[in-house]
Amino acid sequence: MSLLALNNVEVVYDQVFLAVKGISIDVPEGGLVALLGANGAGKSTVLKTVSGLLKPERGAVTRGDVTFNGEDILKIDAPERVRKGIVHCLEGRRVFGHLTPAENLIAATSMHNDRARVRDLMERMFDLFPRLRDRAKAKAGYLSGGEQQMLAIARALMTEPKLIMLDEPSLGLAPYLVDEIFDIIRRINTEQKVAVLLVEQNAAAALDVAHTAYLIENGRVVMNGTAEVLRANPDVQDAYLGGVAKVDYHAVKHYRRRKRWLA
Incomplete structure (x- = not known):
């Protein structure tokens, strides 16, 4: 069953720049879906469309619909x-550097009125991320990059x-x-039954x-399918997975492989 569905969505910034051009994406309940593509392809804009963070960046959905659990959002x-x-875990972690990991987690619990429930959620996060338990009293700004990423994910999970x-x-x-981070993402999906929509340039991971x-390329979905299908595609391998064959650039005056999805 579909949990999140984007149907023919277009997004415009400043009423001028068309960043997303008729994208349709489906995330099933308990699914783990990846959005791949180069910088500027529109991946982050898709996430902001779903989370409602377009407006502060002067973006707007001008066409299509987005449903969550069957409801237009x-x-x-x-x-x-x-x-x-x-x-939504934004790019760059965005933790509260002047607060401890425990205080960062509490900051995400304004929707919970039961203190016992909040304490239970924190314990679950510290069990999932043991490093955060070890650094619970340190300022988040002094954590390593990996620890800050763990904290950002843990803080998001505090909203259940x-x-x-x-x-x-x-x-x-x-x-x-x-x-380690991708192992945690897999565990979140399989053990906690949380659906995941993942934007990532590390296509192999x-x-x-x-x-x-x-x-996604230039605001459009150019290919979709199972992870195995995309991994086996030679164009995806050449563009995102390091290539499947060596090209002798000295043997040709001009080399340009036309991607099959643009043919």
């Missing part, structure tokens, strides 16, 4: 979307979402931390955990 403001079960959207969770992390994926 475009007219609902961002805080209400959180209460309905949508949470049905869908968590992650924007470039591996950005700026060492390879061993990337593996994203396709390792995702069930399905969409490839």
